Amino acid sequence: MLNYAARRVMLLIPVIIGVSFIIFSIMNLTPGDPAMLILGEGAPPDALVAKREELGLNAPFIRRYVEYISGAVQGDFGKSYRTGIPVFNEIMTRLPYTVMLATISIIVAIVIGIPAGVLSAVKQYSIMDVSALAVTLLITSMPGFFLSMCLIIVFSLKLNWLPSLGIESWKSYILPGIAAASSTTASLMRMTRSTMLEVIRQDYIRTARAKGAPERSVIFGHALRNSLLPVVTVIGVNFGVALGGSIVIEQVFAMPGLGQLMVNSIRTKDTPMVLASVLFAAIIASLVNLLVDIWYCFIDPRLASQYSSARNAGKKAGV
């Protein structure tokens, strides 16, 4: 088991390298002269040349990449072209908000979405099922920011129950949380429902009934446990999507998260900032995926048995 987990962690490293390489290459395509951005348009040419030398922009691509990565692992992501502050500090103050929104989405999605999906599947075509399907269809068809705006219009402007902008109190997190969680919950609910429906039609469910098992045991002991496996694999992907979604939702609620930073930096061509923001987000998404994969290995007995039976075979051979 540890073997499998260790292997998955080892795999993460090339993935992270690959991701960082791709993002670095993409950002490298950005037109414009960083030296001019920093020093201003009217700066004298030799100052520009010196600045470019200082930033290491004349070095070949690979060397710049390697230098960037070696700096990154030590926590140095360069300095903002705009403010000169170390990028790392800026990102660290903002990252928590975005990650928190995404985490809330996933937790709410698991706690509400999965049971709702099970219920819907078990009572297929009932009123509850049909209305749940309609509601989730509606939600997944709405862009996150539109949902946010509707929530603001209803709860903040018309009813005046909750604040809409900024992060004054704990109340400020409610509407953004609902907006972020809604689409993740809706999509997880649909996934759970369709998986359950498929599983319930399997032969082994009929076998369980033929044994005389009560319906509750059939649904929870047999069907649900089998359905959870594919659903779990999807949770990791959903976190990545939720992260992307949070970035846009932050804009609507004026939350000082990573999204705002990213958008502003893009507008001002502050490449180190953009590079580091995207990199952080992508790597966090990969880490979550990895955790989900490892967790999956623990809960799928077929994978677990592969490794334990290898151990047992060793035992039997007298090892």
Add this chain to the structure above:
Amino acid sequence: MSKLLDINDLHVIYKTDEDNIYALNGISLSLEEGETLGLVGETGAGKTTIALSILRLLPEKTGFVTKGEIFFSGMDLTKVTDADMRAMRGNDMSMIFSDPMSALNPIHSVGDQIKEVLVLHNPNLKNEEIDKKVDEMMEMVGIPSERKTDYPHQFSGGMKQRIVIAIALACRPRLLLADEPTTALDVTIQAQVLKTINDLKEKINTAMLLITHDLGVVAQVCNSVAVIYAGEIIESGTVRDIFDNEERHPYTNGLFGSIPDLVNKSPRLTPIEGLMPDPAKLPPGCAFEERCPRRMEICAAQKPDAIGYGSGSHFIKCHLFSVSKARDRDMEVLSSR
């Protein structure tokens, strides 16, 4: 001796979005304690539907019993409560399905799956005793009990089927419904599995309804036979009645004719031409009329009754065997003019 299983004029339909499918159209058959009845027919004739109806496992929203009774030890299963039915499933009657590859839950160990049926119906037994029984059953079907912590994917098809058999027989049921238990397996494994079923059946004195399309299997294992076509039993009797006799229902004759003959040389097999009628649009007369090489005018118009033939245990549903009766009727008509 009262019958263990007595099905009386059973009609079952499947309701789909498009049509009603008339799966069973007046099935009557019976089984004594310890008897093995072979139910023979081609795909789609209704064999599995009979088994599912007995266990009341027809798909909830689509399968309905529209007429008839199923008596098990005197109880009408169509009228029993759900709770009572659940108490009987796996306990007094159980089923072996045709596809072993998908019949077992992939994420439970095989030992747990055998244990489940024991725990469900023996609430008073202690854990150690149940574990002992699980080991016992596994040994009985020829699988070492050390493997009870293994998962279904670690077994071959034949072994999976034997686990299914172990589950089905763990509670010593009085009736075993075996739905083509060997069809999905290799021929060599088929013989083994069949032997396992038969040996256990003898040991426990279980009655068995063996569903198959293989007449050879019927000859080996069964006491009596029923031939089903388009949802009706068109011929029934003891194995001797059906196998030794030359006079049979034309369909049964067709089935025998389709078997390659090891003794005599023949250039081609003689299959039965055509296909079974669409169960959504059954003809008013005999269902086999379209394909019957010996059909008469009356066959398309009127359904034949089951007519006794010979020794008294043999029944055939065919107008050919009631020719004499028809002759008498026509004579009456002629003479009354």
Add this chain to the structure above:
Amino acid sequence: MNGARVSVVTAPKIKVKKKSQSRVIWTRFKRNKLVLLGMMVSILMLTAVLGADLYLNYETKALDQNIRNRFQPPSSEHWFGTDQYGRDEFARVIYGGRISMFVGIATVIVSLSMGSIIGSLAAYYGGRVDNILMRVMDVFLAIPSTLLAIALISALGSSLFNLILSMGISQIPRMSRIVRSSIMSIKEMEFIEACRACGTSDARIICRHILPNAMGPILVQVTQTVARSVITIASLSFIGLGISEPTPEWGSMLSEAKNQMRYYPHLAMFPGIAIVLSVMSLTLMGDGLRDAMDPRLRN
């Protein structure tokens, strides 16, 4: 002698019906009322958008500013009211639809073509080629697609062409996986082996047998990609990275409307509902297609 007449028969009557695969799927597709509704709404919107020039004038309605006429509520003259520059909201929504549709389809073309090439190469050659290609795709998939699109746009600049390129590229990994798994599952089927045994050439096998059968899941994925693109482009425009003023686009219209939410919420409603309707109808169609093609879901 006897009343019963025995007729001698030669061959029994056999009736065989044949229905082509696509006809069967179409029949089942039609049966689902909801899905049909989705398709009709899609077609309605498509016609309204494509034929816009017939009943609307782009310049006067969507672009011309008329400050005195700003923020009008819906009326008989301006069905959806006017926006902050006095432009007719209805016309802007319709023309915005045209852009969304165009970008959506262009995105699909880009991702499908590249994705198909990558996916089919991987599926057909298997082994090392497959391994390498799919590892690379996995790395791309590790980056949430919205982020990838944002990164690409920030690097390339936000022209229409770059927008389509970025969104298309961000969808390539997913498309290539679908194409690959589709082709792989067909490739394994026995009738392909039978084809080879008959001596059919590889090219013919691919064109006549593999591709038509693989079309199904790919088609479903296409509708989903278009639906997703509509949302993505709206999101990108919303945060200012997509289509820029004065071209009407639902996302940027919503961005402007956000600032006017307190007093003129209707400006947010119309583009938003347009997005929801188009995505919903596309999703329903995709779901319906998928259900119609899945033989196991028959009731």
